[in-house]
Amino acid sequence: MMRKIKLTRANKSILLKALAPYYYRERALGHITQEVGKLILKINSLSADKRANFSAEEIHLMRTTLNQLRNERLSKGQYTDAADDMLLKLF
Numbered sequence: 001m002m003r004k005i006k007l008t009r010a011n012k013s014i015l016l017k018a019l020a021p022y023y024y025r026e027r028a029l030g031h032i033t034q035e036v037g038k039l040i041l042k043i044n045s046l047s048a049d050k051r052a053n054f055s056a057e058e059i060h061l062m063r064t065t066l067n068q069l070r071n072e073r074l075s076k077g078q079y080t081d082a083a084d085d086m087l088l089k090l091f
Contacts, residue, residue, distance in 0.1 A: 004052065006050070014083055018062070018083070019040050020040065023037060
C-alpha cells in the first residue's frame with residue numbers, strides 16, 4: 001500500500017534528523033541498514049512542498065524514528081512541536 005505525503009522543508013529536516021541516528025545505531029549494531037539508507041536518500045532527494053509516495057514499511061519506520069526523537073526531546077524538556085506536526089501527517 002502506497003500513501004502520498006506532502007513534505008515541507010521543515011518536515012524533511014525533521015525526518016532526516018530522526019532517521020540518521022537510527023541508521024547509525026543500527027549500523028553500529030551490525031544490522032542491515034540498506035532500507036533505512038534508501039529512505040534517507042529518497043527523502044533528501046525530494047523537492048520541498050511536493051507530494052511523494054511512501055510504502056507502509058517506510059511510513060512505519062518514519063513514525064517509529066520520529067516518536068523516538070520526540071520522546072528524547074521530551075525527556076530533556078525540549079520543544080517538540082515540529083516532530084509532533086510531522087507525526088500527525090503520517091497518521
